[in-house]
Amino acid sequence: MPQENAASTYLGSLLEAARRERVWQDRAWRLLLHYEKTWLGSFRSEADSKFFLFPSGKTDPQAELEATLTAFFQESASTLQAAAPSQSDQHPQCRFPARYAWLKARLDLDASKLPGQDCPAFKKWRDTIGAGSVTLVFASTYLDNAASMYGHTFLRLDDKNGAKNPLLNYALNFGAETRGEVGFLYAIRGLTGGYAGRFKPAPYYLLIQEYSHVESRDLWEYPLRLEPGEVERLIQHAWELREMDFPYYFLKKNCSYQLLPILEVAASASDKSAKTARAENDPRAAPRFKITPDRASWMIPADTVRILQKQPGLLGEPKRRASHLTTLRIKRRELSVREAALAKDIVDKSTEGAFAPLRSLPAQRQAAILDAAEEYLLYRSGYRLDSSGSLDAREREILVRRSKLPTERYREEVPPPKVLGKRPILPADSVQSAASTQPSGPKSTTVRETPNFPSSPDRGHPTARIGLGAGATRDSTFEEISWRGALHDLLDPSEGYTEGHHLEMGHLRLRYDRKSDHAYLQELVLFRMLSLSPWDDWIRRPTWNIDTGLDVAEEPGNAPWRSLYYKFNLGGGLAFQTSFWRQETFYALLQADLGLGSAFRDDYRLGGGPAAGILLAETDFWRAQFEAAYLGYALGGSSPNFRLSLGQHVRITQASGLRLNLEKRGPREEIRGAWVAYF
Structure with missing residues (x-):
């Protein structure tokens, strides 16, 4: 009983301090809860009801803050508000680690006076992802899909040890739950917010397969210069957002817009620690940038790149990952007219005789022709996982002959989709280790520069x-x-x-x-x-x-x-x-x-x-x-x-x-x- 009274007294003092300092008005709190200012001056969050511990938490930042503090003192999982199925048995400290960390810093919260929580599910999820740095990825425009006409942005969570092939890292992707709808209804619902959007972790190589191979979109990878603590806050908030639904609009609250509050949360210390840091002339704890608009406005993926580029020292130099179609065009451009015809014959005729003209050519030219033939064959097959046996045999013959030539391959190697496709997409609440289930791919090499190669979107x-x-x-x-x-x-x-x-x-x-x-x-x-x-x-x-x-x-x-x-x-x-x-x-x-x-x-x-x-x-x-x-x-x-x-x-x-x-x-x-x- 004395211990309960002490906890109740301490909670009361925290609530009093929060009210005195009006903590719910801090920008960082509004970002954590994804509140937007309405035209009438009030606040409303676009996250669904599972994200809140108080019934009116969507529209009441103060009530949600006080409910959150109260829930942190509970001995067992919160029953104040219905949680997502995978979160129903988790204590609020474990469901909302970013909120807990921020309030702990903001109110100088003494963790020893709260019920201790080990949070095994969150720790396993965090450790499996193993993120030590973050990369912003921009996928170029794809006019055959209404949701992708303006491009797409997502985050790649890079392994902290730097040992993994980048393809084996995980990505955090926000997309619409379209249930396979296409056509006019798809466009109308996408423009009017008729779809729910979700943050989903997925293996990066699966996104490469979808965007770069199937849709022939070049990818641009921008390293984000985030401190280790900022990466940790991003991961904490990503955990909070899993299985949460947000309204999805093609032109406003899309992949581009939704990345901004996540990144600002990552780079924002508590407002109190920021003020202290400024007073002590220590910039490390201060929020580094303000990038999220107070109200959602017209937002296009390339705009996200430009917004982040304006923040001093945040974006590194981009690396381009050529799509399969771009690589094919590069390969063919390296060939003479006769060589291009030979490469096409190798794919079209599928006979031993198609390879015969190669014997009279230097090894370097043979390699260039076989490289182009392989790219053309993959383009023809559409990178399908269910390609016919004849296509598999033809590809095998090309690769065997190419392996006997010592010259360098001028392409970015990506593990074949037939291998990649065997690995399941990550469930939102259960992540399997990439390194344990996926063989490492071949080493990457530099794509040869050519005229008219697409330039990065920030230019x-x-x-x-x-x-x-x-x-x-x-x-x-x-x-x-x-x-x-x-x-x-x-x-x-x-x-x-x-x-x-x-x-x-x-x-x-x-x-x-x-x-x-x-x-x-x-x-x-x-x-x-x-x-x-x-x-x-x-x-x-x-x-x-x-x-x-x-x-x-x-x-x-x-x-x-x-x-x-x-x-x-x-x-x-x-x-x-x-x-x-x-x-x-x-x-x-x-x-x-x-x-x-x-x-x-x-x-x-x-x-x-x-x-x-x-x-x-x-x-x-x-x-x-x-x-x-x-x-x-x-x-x-x-x-x-x-x-x-x-x-x-x-x-x-x-x-x-x-x-x-x-x-x-x-x-x-x-x-x-x-x-x-x-x-």
Whole structure:
């Protein structure tokens, strides 16, 4: 009884101190609980109810703090609030080690006066991961998946001893629980928060298999310069978040946004220790940066990289891990036309005779051809785990012949997916040792540098853009202002972005016509995408486009401010690339076009036709695009639409440039220039 009274008295003193110092208002506490400030000034957490010990903890930081302190004094597992199944038998000190560590420092909590907890489940999880450092990984854009169009970011938890192959480390990945849904419903639910998002640990090599091999996305690895204590806080908080659901939005509360509070929690000591450190001129205990916005806003994965890059000394130099498709292109570029044909024959013909021409070549050239043939074979098979026996035999024959050649292999070696796929993904609450279940892969070597190799995302222009411009039509002049939420068009500088990818969302153009004294909406791009994938004998990918939003119809006799309509355009075709000067991409599309609005005789039009163009990327500071299209309309009574356009962009700095556009759309012709700035 005296011991219980002493504990109760000590708890009372802690609660009194917390109220006196208003500890629940500390930024670090709000980050630990993932509180956001609402427009009315109150706070609300996006984490689900399992994350809280008090019934109204989602909206009451003070009540949750006091419930947490009270729960830490319990002799057994907390029953104040329903926990996740795997956490129901864990004491609150073990369920929430990051909260416990922070409150211990913030309130000078004497652990000897609390019930001692060994926390074996957490310690086993932490020790199995064995993280001693952290790497930020950026996966480049992937236009074939709505959730990945803007790229993806996650954390790799690197072994503290540095002994593991990096592929065998674990990664902390935040993603939507989509239950396999695709198509329109998938996009709508993803944009409106219809999916739950979760943090999940997974073997890094499985993410490489998914992103780099299957989806052909380059990975960029940025070492994070975190202190050992900061890494420990990150692991503690990751443990707290397992099995917790958060609303997932493709453009806001996504993988990019959710990493920020975790990293800030890791780098934030208690506010009290921070104040003490500043008073003692000791920077080690002070929070190092503030990166989490008070309210969730438009957030794109590349923005996370740039936000972290602005923090002095936080991000190291990135290492690129080329995708399988990028590696294939590099390998083929190293071959002559005849050598490329030999490599293709080895894969296509699958006969002993296909190898015969190699005998007359030097060993170095044989090696280059066999390396390219192996990459091409893996590309053809799609890195499937269930590839046919004939493909396995062909790959084995290529590798056997290659092993007899002593020359170096210019590629990043990754253990074959057929081996990697045997290892299960980590359960959220039970992690198996990577080293004990996975054989180590071959040593990594450096990928040979080649022209037009994708550059790191931090070198690209910022994702939002504003423009100020002016122009003229046949009978008037105008001024124009534009704003684009995201992301990149074909005329924007390509550094840091995938060449040939055009992806815009939320592009607004407002125009003032001087002759008529009218201001009006010229265009609102809701979503516009063009994927130029050069077609050749080895890599056969279609070129396609989708374009939807509001636009001004080109119908004769209608003033532009009376001609606004909704459009939906969809097309598919082919592209090919040349290097007459530096790089030219030609493309042709067959498009279907739908328009809805009073500008048309029957309030709609439906038709289609061909479009063709060329993209010129001849210098680092100048780009140009020419396009011609003819759209005829079988339904709706609209006149045919013949379009010609020539656009040019001159880069001034990484964050600004000049545009010049000439357009003819039906009877309307115009020229306009603009200054654009990225932010």
